[in-house]
Amino acid sequence: MLVGHSPTSTPVRDMQRGSSTPEMSTINPDQTNITSRNKRFRPEFSPEKEGLSFETRILSLLTDWKRDQDIVLSKLSSDFAEVKSQNTKIEKSIESINARYECMKQTVDKLQEERSDYRSFTIQLEKRVDDLQRSSRSSGIEIRNVPFNVNETADDLSVIVLKICNAIQSPMVKLDLRDVYRLPGKKGSSRPIVAELQTVQQRIKVLDAARIFNKDRPVTDKLNTGHIAIDGPLMPIYVSESLPGYLKQLFYEARAFAKSNNYKYCWSRYGKLFLRENDESNPITITSLACLKQLAK
Secondary structure, eight states, X not given: OOOOOOOOOOXXXXXXXXXXXXXXXXXXXXXXXXXXXXOOOOOTTOHHHHHHHHHHHHHHHHHHHHHHHHHHHHHHHHHHHHHHHHXXXXXXXXHHHHHHHHHXXXXXXXXXXXXXXXXXXXXXXXXXXXXXXXXXXXXXXEEEOOOOOTTOXXXXXXXHHHHHXXXXXXXXXXXXXXXXXEOOOSTTSOOOEEEEXXXXXXXXXXXXXXXXXXXXXXXGGSSBGGGGTOOSSOOBOEEEEOOOHHHHHHHHHHXXXXXXXXXXXXXXXXXXXXXXXXXXXXXXXXXXXXXXXXXXX
16 A cells, blocks of 8 residues: 655755755856866976076077177177288289299399309410410529528529529520529528520420430439539429419319329429329329319319
8 A cells, every 4th residue: 555655855955955056047158178287386496496597697698609709709709800911911912022032043143144154264264365375485494492592693593594504504695595583482581493495395405405414313312402503402493384373273282182092203394294103004194173172183
């Protein structure tokens, strides 16, 4: 059997509680799906703030570093520009020096060419002078190592020359002598005597006679002051051609070379100088010091 229940009465408190619920119609439909979040409180020394502070310091350091680098690069750029300017000046200086060097080189080459021409011309002049001197002395003989007499005269010298000619068996008379004199030199020394004969043939005759006279004699008996009755210790007397000054010096050098290099003969004939190492070797003509240097090699 159905039991009928009467409706349960709603307490006033429940109704009042229900009525406190806001009306749905008053809610903005656009905000129905938005979740509301409250901003979280960050402490003063939170990790996020420290990260931001670190980034700021890094940016500051990079900014300072960039500024320093810009200053350095600016200085380097300035220094480079200065170096480049100096290099440009140096290059111009080098070009100027090269130009002057080439000019000087051309001048030196020209001077050397002129010097060569002058040298050739000088050699030609020397040869002509040599020929003239030989021609002027073609009949002269030179007598060396005859003691000097303070009061001697030209006649005394003529007597000495004639005595020597008689001693070597090539007699002559005073008329055969054009001139007799001593060469300049240190006062009081035994300066050479030069006798200018009348003819070249007379000179050749005297020189051949002197060579023959000494050829087979011992050293102590070769032509000396005893053969012409000059008082005092015996001194060798040498008779040779009268040579020009430069040939005389060359003859001296040739004799010294022959002595130091064991050459047996050194002599002059017809204005020419000769060396001979031994009896089997051929004569060597000496025309300059270069010949002696060549032989010494």
